[in-house]
Amino acid sequence: MRAASLNFRDLVVLRGQHGRAVQPPLIPLSDGVGVVRAVGAAVTGFAVGDRVSPAFFQNWAGGGPPRDLEIGRLGGPLDGVLATERVFPASGLVHVPGHLSDAEAATLPCAGLTAWSALFGDAPMRVGETLLILGTGGVALMALQLARAAGIRTIVTTSSPEKAARVSALGADLVIDRSATEDWAKAARAASDGGVDRVLELGGAATLPHSIKATRVGGQIILVGNVTGNTAELFLPAILTRQMTLRSVTVGSKQGLMALNRALAAHAIHPVVGRAVAFDDAPEAFRALEAQATFANICVQIGD
Ligand SMILES: NC(=O)c1ccc[n+]([C@@H]2O[C@H](COP(=O)([O-])OP(=O)(O)OC[C@H]3O[C@@H](n4cnc5c(N)ncnc54)[C@H](OP(=O)(O)O)[C@@H]3O)[C@@H](O)[C@H]2O)c1
Incomplete structure (x- = not known):
């Protein structure tokens, strides 16, 4: 993982208010970007070195939402992205537009896609x-x-x-x-x-x-x-x-995330990053979110 970003929902999860299905121990945060280190033998479409984001819902490829939507969320109930390394099924990843920084790209899987779905879904x-x-x-x-x-x-x-x-x-x-x-x-x-x-x-x-x-x-x-x-x-x-x-609107599908990425690339849009903190300062980022002392997303830089 190279960067992650915080959403209001991550605070709700941390407070233990996201329902019985979301329980600790849990790696927090749903939104992130990373670089592929290794791929399984049967994987196509992704190679070592590709920059990718995991989809917020690992079980919603496109079309209408599946009935078991709830079980596919990153950052609760599934482990999230505030980690140095993660393993994902290839079906749960998308490529990240080349014009975006890691922090900018990290804002897209939940916050960015939700805005896209609300306007153009x-x-x-x-x-x-x-x-x-x-x-x-x-x-x-x-x-x-x-x-x-x-x-x-x-x-x-x-x-x-x-x-x-x-x-x-x-x-x-x-x-x-x-x-x-x-x-x-x-x-x-x-x-x-x-x-x-x-x-x-x-x-x-x-x-x-x-x-x-x-x-x-x-x-x-x-x-x-x-x-x-x-x-x-x-x-x-x-x-x-x-x-x-x-x-x-409930975030959106992987297909929606890919459409959002195409739109951002076509219009050379750079998502606003409110501020970026180091990995060890993630607790402070949660406190800022709690105080609503934020503008846009707060990002966590992971690694170099
Ligand atoms: N349904 C979904 O799929 C989905 C996806 C993502 C997020 N969400 C939800 O959407 C909400 C926003 O998420 P976020 O991550 O963008 O949150 P955020 O970064 O914490 O921003 C929330 C913003 O709400 C504004 N606000 C606070 N009190 C307000 C009030 N009384 N009246 C009007 N605005 C007020 C503040 O902006 P100002 O200070 O500028 O007013 C604040 O910066 C959260 O409830 C989150 O759970 C839902």
């Missing part, structure tokens, strides 16, 4: 549509970069003027600083002709009711995250009167 967004993105975590910023490349207008909410300046510099069309604009849903509606086409809903319990208000009639909310909690209270008429779609 089952119901691809179209040029000129407006996407509302909540926050500036790893999934959010990958979505921003992909949306920009696809000609999709972006509105991003964030929590401070400092983060607002950073996300503006990444090219968001409108940034709403929640510390200054409490009713961010109203602001998003006002800036999008009666409501946004799609929301990348990463906040969960506290944000979902507001995301519904921000969405246009016939729009979509893609439920991805639960940073603010698990149990939301919803005013159903706000949904019933909008002919809207509420859909969840």
Whole structure:
């Protein structure tokens, strides 16, 4: 392994809150990149020296998710990538685009692919549509970069003027600083002709009711995250009167990861890396994630 990156879910796993199937002892983290050291005799498509990433779901090649999806996740219940060496079946690996650094490539299997699936999975967004993105975590910023490349207008909410300046510099069309604009849903509606086409809903319990208000009639909310909690209270008429779609995304398949990699190469997109820490400092990276003192993904450099 050469690099790994942290996702919010890794914190949930570490706290022992990811359900009974995810139990210690466990090698943490799902997202990583490495270089092939050796291949089995029957392996085709990979050679010693190839740079590769393991797919988040080792059991989801493409199409719809398998019914036993849960058992195929890296970083719980399967061992993850915060390790110097790992063995994977060839069927669970993809090649990494050559233009990416190890740290950049390490952000893709979960965070990057989730953003891809939410924008271009089952119901691809179209040029000129407006996407509302909540926050500036790893999934959010990958979505921003992909949306920009696809000609999709972006509105991003964030929590401070400092983060607002950073996300503006990444090219968001409108940034709403929640510390200054409490009713961010109203602001998003006002800036999008009666409501946004799609929301990348990463906040969960506290944000979902507001995301519904921000969405246009016939729009979509893609439920991805639960940073603010698990149990939301919803005013159903706000949904019933909008002919809207509420859909969840669970990372995505290996085929999706390969499509994301092709898109990143074609548009020369470099995922944002918030910061990188050394292997021995991984516990500190978890603490920063816990304090939400992060912007984009935190990466762990493994080896030289
Ligand atoms: N369904 C899936 O397949 C899938 C895949 C990946 C991640 N997820 C989930 O998606 C969520 C985000 O993951 P991540 O790894 O990108 O997390 P992350 O890097 O920890 O980022 C979370 C961001 O959420 C924002 N936030 C915090 N409190 C908020 C609030 N009250 N309202 C709005 N935004 C708030 C913060 O950005 P600001 O400070 O800029 O507001 C923070 O940086 C997590 O719940 C994670 O479990 C789901």
